[in-house]
Amino acid sequence: MRDHLETAPVWDAVRQTELCPFCALKKMIETQGVERFLGGSVMEPDIRIRTNAAGFCPAHHRMLMAQKDYHGYALMMDTRLKEAISQATPSLSGLSRGGLFGGKNTDKAAQKLRALTSRCLVCESMADHVRAYRETFFRLYQKESAFRAAFESGSGICLSDLPDVIADAGRYLSGEMQRTFLDAVSRKTLAVFKTAQEDLDALCSSFHVGSEHKNNPRCKGALERAVNLLRGHTFDPE
Ligand SMILES: [Zn+2]
Numbered sequence: 001m002r003d004h005l006e007t008a009p010v011w012d013a014v015r016q017t018e019l020c021p022f023c024a025l026k027k028m029i030e031t032q033g034v035e036r037f038l039g040g041s042v043m044e045p046d047i048r049i050r051t052n053a054a055g056f057c058p059a060h061h062r063m064l065m066a067q068k069d070y071h072g073y074a075l076m077m078d079t080r081l082k083e084a085i086s087q088a089t090p091s092l093s094g095l096s097r098g099g100l101f102g103g104k105n106t107d108k109a110a111q112k113l114r115a116l117t118s119r120c121l122v123c124e125s126m127a128d129h130v131r132a133y134r135e136t137f138f139r140l141y142q143k144e145s146a147f148r149a150a151f152e153s154g155s156g157i158c159l160s161d162l163p164d165v166i167a168d169a170g171r172y173l174s175g176e177m178q179r180t181f182l183d184a185v186s187r188k189t190l191a192v193f194k195t196a197q198e199d200l201d202a203l204c205s206s207f208h209v210g211s212e213h214k215n216n217p218r219c220k221g222a223l224e225r226a227v228n229l230l231r232g233h234t235f236d237p238e
């Protein structure tokens, strides 16, 4: 059962064809993460300690706000702000009293202040979970030929996830299986790049007067696909 629960999302991610499988997994983790941080767990002490200390990036603040749980969100941000103020106060008090000046001190104060906005709990949770899912991905790839076939006919891996996947292939696969995967992933990536480039070329041409590409279905979503392929899931597929 445990194995089923772990592998099912990876199977789903490889079978869907709209996004890179790791982007699809991250999207799922992201949605669950935003709901978890603002759901019933908002008052749980250990979650409160973590949200107070780390906070969220702008993109995930927008997703938290979109949950429309304004009371829970306000309570969470109230203690996060208190924590940020208490962390920032020593530096700001030092600067205001004139005790901290000169390059070394301003650099140190800047570093302390910068650290207050350098983390995001949802981003960190996505990175942790997707690392574990990569391990599951390679376990399935090694064990199941149906999984290898699904990967080969899937949507390919975006350029943002590809380096971690390649690095982990060297870690989790060996011998012939590693060679098979590296061959498959490289061929797939080059093919996906080629298609994305052709689709985007068609879209660019479609803006010209009298273009033969005006109603070319390949233009639909070409810009979103190109961005998602380069930087990972940024736009929902059309
Ligand atoms: Zn991706």
Ligand SMILES: [Zn+2]
Residues within 6 Å of the ligand: 056, 057, 058, 059, 060, 120, 121, 122, 123, 124
């Ligand atoms: Zn984030």
